[in-house]
Amino acid sequence: MRSEHVKQPVCASVHVEAPARLHLGFIDLNGSLGRRFGSLGLTLQGNGTSLKLAPAKTLKVTGPAHASSRALAYATFITGRLGLPSGVDIEIHSATPDHAGLGSGTQMALAIASALSRLYGLGLDSQELAVLTGRGKRSGIGIGAFDSGGFLLDGGRGETNRPPPVIVQRDFPEHWRMLLIFDLSGRGIHGKTEISAFQTLPVFPDDSAAELSRLVLMQALPALAEGDCDRFGHAVGRLQQVVGDYFAPAQSGRYASIEVAEVLSWIEAQGIAGIGQSSWGPTGFAILPDEAAGQEVLRQLHGRFGERPNLRFEITSARNHGTRIEVCAVTAGHAALRTAM
DSSP, X not given: OOGGGSOOOSSSEEXXXXXXXXXXXXXXXXXXXXXXXXXXXXXXXXXXXXXXXXXOSSOEEESOHHHHHHHHHHHHHHHHHHTOOSOEXXXXXXXXXXXXXXXXXXXHHHHHHHHHHHHTTOOOOHHHHHHHHTOOSSOSHHHHHXXXXXXXXXXXXXXXXXOOOEEEEEOOOTTOEEEEEEETTOOOOOHHXXXXXXXHSOOOOHHHHHHHHHHIIIIIHXXXXXXXXXXXXXXXXXXXXXXXXXXXXXXXXXXXXXXXXXXXXXXXXXXXXXXXXXXXXXXXXXXXXXXXHHHXXXXXXXXXXXXXXXXXXXXXXXXXXXXXXXEEEEETTEEEXXXXX
């Protein structure tokens, strides 16, 4: 390639801070209306992916090992597909836990891709970057979390190659709390095993898809609009029961982790209906009305399950904004910082 055709960076570095998310469940796994899946999701504070990308002579990635290998693969693939110089220095400051149900793959892919797009002034949006990196094949929740944050509902996958469109995005009550239950010894289904699961599971009943669609439209969304945590939790909990039981043959039960299932069963026995598993897990969650309620449940969990070395609990809240991107642009001999998204 002749030197004049080599793309040149338009800025000195790009810092991307992308959020983790909960996948609260699918709505229509039947697909008889021409769209399949449809997802509920929630963007989270904490457990996000933060990285800095700058041009370099070679490709170098520093940071946690599990995240570095994934970042290296994405950077190699994206620069090759877009015809960009392969030399990139990537510093990973933090990364969403791998295969825990929090969207680590999508956030890393979009973080690397968006940073490269900004670094070389390509102007590609998240939908284009998702298609490029093969994300959003079943759910648009990760892309919606990256873009705007908050509570999200996507409209399912149609016949085109584009990711499912986000059809509802709204702020989630900031005083509500999410209790996260981590099984540090487990990993959710992913890769070829995930693809096989979708291919071998039976046809999702049409009446179950109808129930879940009605549940979302006539209970979850109105409860969210009115700030009714209990009704919202009941809707999510029922959706999790139906979808979890459908996926049970693939993950050996309603929940992927036996220990997380035990914790969720105890939480439900306390009268808390808004419980479930994010995506393929193993991370579980419970929806609580405020900080005091969250801390009280957390205190009791530590007393009851505190000696389980595989379990970790965390209280967090919703993040009502998407990814933060900072571009350090070279202007007149000095660096100027621009913040986007």
